[in-house]
Amino acid sequence: MAAVASPITSTAYRPHPTEKMKAALWMGTRNIQVGQVAKPTITDPSDAIVHVTHATICGSDLHIYEGELNKAMRKGLIMGHEAIGIVEEVGEKVQRVKVGDRVIILPVIACGKCDYCARQEHSLCDSTNPSKEMEATYGHRLAGIFGSSDLTGGYPGDQAEYCRVPNADLTCVQVPKDVDAKKLLGLADVTATAWHGCELADVGNGDVVGVWGSGPVGLSIQRLAKLRGARKVYAIDKDPHRLKYARDFGMIPIDASNHTDIADYLLSIQPHGLDCGIEASGFRSTNSTKHAAMRSVGLERDSGDTVSAILKATRKGGRVALIGDFFFETHDFPIGMLMEKSITVRGGQLMAQKYLPFLLDLVVNEKYDPSWMFTYEDEFENIAEDYRKFSQHQIPGSLKVCLVTEFGRSQKY
Structure with missing residues (x-):
């Protein structure tokens, strides 16, 4: 399908002429670095300006932090795509979102008008990402994402005191003012991404599920899989702290560092194989010297190690979901095993606009509480150091940090 003209007039950061903010x-x-930059202003009548109260760092932010996307980055780009706040200003075409509303800023920016948005496939939106490089590489452009490089539109992120939110009626979700901030911040990306992973793998009643990765997203997938009726959930990771969380949540933890072939081990204890295998560890999760060698000479950028293990451990006719941000290519992919075992593989960025009404209801009605993922709280001004800690698994509690802005510290929720 050919890309259509964007209804959003600009992805550029149009600064306020006088006011500054931290970002x-x-x-x-x-x-x-935390710098003083100009506060954003309305650049399109569908925009809103949100005064951020709480933000956090995502595992996918670390791909940028570690230099994986340097060619698509610009110095001074505002980072981040997980935040909540209060609407301060709206454009003249914004109808649903009002000044003073408390909102979740969704990570994915969608137009709401193209064929993909009509099917609620918002992360595949035709209209909000002008990246010609992505179109040349993938054959199509995907949706715009806050703070995630020029490949996804170059939109300034929301790890800042203010954020310009394009197409605010679709990109902001109004939320109650009496709900704990960490519950809402946990909904912004992690919980929605985890639900998306369960959807892609079609996790259902009685399933045996294996989840590679027990970080915030992986643990969320595990818990939501149980909520969806999974009979047994294996949690695979190397971090002992995260494996303890999995055990405490009722999962079966497996320390991948104790096994030379994790798929063989899984099949030794689950001979039938997994009904669903879900990858939530990312393209940097590797075990082989072969990948390391190919990467060192520029022959490979993404790793097929984890995907190979998942395919081997998944039963014939099973389902596999990939959500860990693969960007490039791998030369070591077991296509024969995929085909011969009749396994269905699906992947993609979260479709937050589709899932949030349901997930918000779960949280508001106290059927699911995502606040557990925030094992540390800090002032937003310390975010640079928290990036370093998060990258090195040194965040207290080993999961996520809840960053509170000066404005957020002044609010009473």
Whole structure:
């Protein structure tokens, strides 16, 4: 399908002529700085300006932090795509979102008008990402995403005191003012991404599920899989702290560092294989010296190690979901095993606009509480150091940090 003209007039950061704000700025590999930049203004009548109260760092932000996307980055780009706040200003075409509303800012920016949005496939939106490089590489452009490089539109992120939100009626979700901030912040991306992973793998009643990765997203997938009726959930990781969370949540933890072939081990204890295998560890999760060698000479950028293990451990006719941000290519992919075992593989960015009404109801009605993922709280001004800690698994509690802005510290929720 040919791309259509964007209804959003600009992805550019149009600054306020006088007012300044603090923001987390990408300045190079492992170099995030808190700087004073101009406050954004309305650039399109469908925009809103949100005064951010709480934000956090995502595992996918670390791909940028570690330099994986340097060619698509610009110094000074505002980072981040997980935040909540209060609407301060709206454009003249914004109808649903009102000044003073408390909102979740969704990570994916969608137009709401193209064929993909009509099917609620918002992350595949035709209209909100002007990247010609992505179109040349993938054959199509995907939706715009906040703070995630020029490949996804170059939109300034929301790790800042203010954020310009395009197409605010679709990109902001109004939320109650009496719900704990960490519950809402956990909904912004992690919980929705985890639900998306369960959807892609079609996790259902009685399933045996294996989840590679027990970080915030992986643990969320595990818990939501149980909520959806999974009979047994294996949690695979190397971090002992995260494996303890999995055990405490009722999963079966497996320390991948104790096994030379994790798929063989899984099949030894689950001979039938997994009904669903879900990858939530990312393209940097590797075990083989072969990948390391190919990567060192520039022959490979993404790793097929984890995907190979998942395919081997998944039963014939099973389902596999990939959500860990693969960007490039791998030369070591077991296509024969995929085909011969009749396995269905699906992947993709979250479709937050589709899932949030349901997930918000779960949280508001106290059927699911995502606040557990925030094992540390800090002032937003310390975000540069928190990036370093998160990258090195040094965040207290080993999961996510809840960053509170000066404005957020002044609010009473």
